[in-house]
Structures are given as C-alpha cells and as structure tokens.
Amino acid sequence: xxxxxxxSLDDYQGGMPARLPDAARGKxxxxxxxxxxxxxxxxxxxxxxxxxxxxxxxxxxxSLSGIVMDTNNQPIPAEVFLVGSQQIVTAGPDGxxxxxYAPAGEQTLVVAYQYTGRKYSCTIQPGAQVDLGxxxxxxxxxxxxx
Numbered sequence: 001x002x003x004x005x006x007x008s009l010d011d012y013q014g015g016m017p018a019r020l021p022d023a024a025r026g027k028x029x030x031x032x033x034x035x036x037x038x039x040x041x042x043x044x045x046x047x048x049x050x051x052x053x054x055x056x057x058x059x060x061x062x063s064l065s066g067i068v069m070d071t072n073n074q075p076i077p078a079e080v081f082l083v084g085s086q087q088i089v090t091a092g093p094d095g096x097x098x099x100x101y102a103p104a105g106e107q108t109l110v111v112a113y114q115y116t117g118r119k120y121s122c123t124i125q126p127g128a129q130v131d132l133g134x135x136x137x138x139x140x141x142x143x144x145x146x
Contacts, residue, residue, distance in 0.1 A: 060105075062124040065098040066132035067091075068111055071139055078113035078137045113137035 068078040068091040075095025081088035082102055091097040099109075104126040110117045116138045124130055 060126045061101045062104055062126055062128045062130060063098060063100045064102050064124065064130050064132060067095040067134050068097060069095055069134050069136055071136065076113055076137055078111050080109065080111055083108040083110060111135050111137045
C-alpha cells in the first residue's frame with residue numbers, strides 16, 4: 001500500500017471504525033472468479049475433444065459424405081438419412097452432403113427425392129470420414145433399391 005492511500009491519524013480521531021475492510025473477502029472473490037474461468041475452459045476442452053477425431057473413435061462415430069445425382073448425372077438437393085437414426089441432411093445445390101456423428105458399423109443410407117428413395121449400404125469406421133462418391137436418386141415415381 002502506498003503512503004498516499006494509507007489512513008491518517010485524522011481518520012481515527014473518533015476511534016476505530018465499526019467495520020474494518022475484510023481482506024479475506026477479496027481473496028475469496030478472486031478464487032471464485034479463477035474457479036469459474038477454469039470450469040469454462042474445461043467445458044470448452046471437453047467439447048473440442050468430443051468433436052475431434054479421437055473423440056469420434058472413442059464414441060464410435062464417424063462421418064459420411066458424397067454427391068447425390070439424378071439419372072441424368074445432374075446434382076439434386078435430395079434428402080439423405082440413416083435408417084434407424086434421427087439424422088437427416090439435405091444435399092446442397094451442387095448435390096454434396098455430409099452426415100456427421102454417424103454411428104459406426106454397418107448402416108443403411110437412404111437417398112430420398114420427390115417421394116421416392118433408394119437405399120445404400122455402407123460401413124462407417126469410428127472416427128473416419130467415409131466418402132461414398134456419387135449416389136444416384138431414383139427416378140421420380142419409381143422405387144429403387146440396391
């Protein structure tokens with residue numbers, strides 16, 4: 001504490017103040033702030049790990065990607081989903097899609113377009129990115145399978 005900020009004798013002419021500043025309170029507040037920041041850093045580290053390749057391996061998840069085309073080899077915005085899961089994506093205007101965090105193992109993928117669908121079988125390795133290449137949607141009004 002510098003001398004400019006230290007109390008003078010005039011401050012204590014009426015006696016000691018009823019309540020002295022609590023030095024331990026400042027330390028407790030500092031500790032709580034540091035603890036809160038550590039918890040936030042830990043949460044971000046866990047989220048980063050779960051989304052990493054190593055986290056995918058441990059969780060038994062992988063990713064699927066590919067391009068959806070129609071029978072004229074034109075990209076289409078078809079819907080792509082895994083049978084038995086809640087995961088569904090719509091391919092972009094260029095036909096590209098990606099399903100992240102797909103369960104590892106033998107999976108059935110369905111490409112649906114204009115009320116019809118075609119199924120594809122694929123194997124997803126934990127932590128791996130599987131590129132299925134070009135997938136063809138069935139012709140509208142016809143049911144396809146493979």
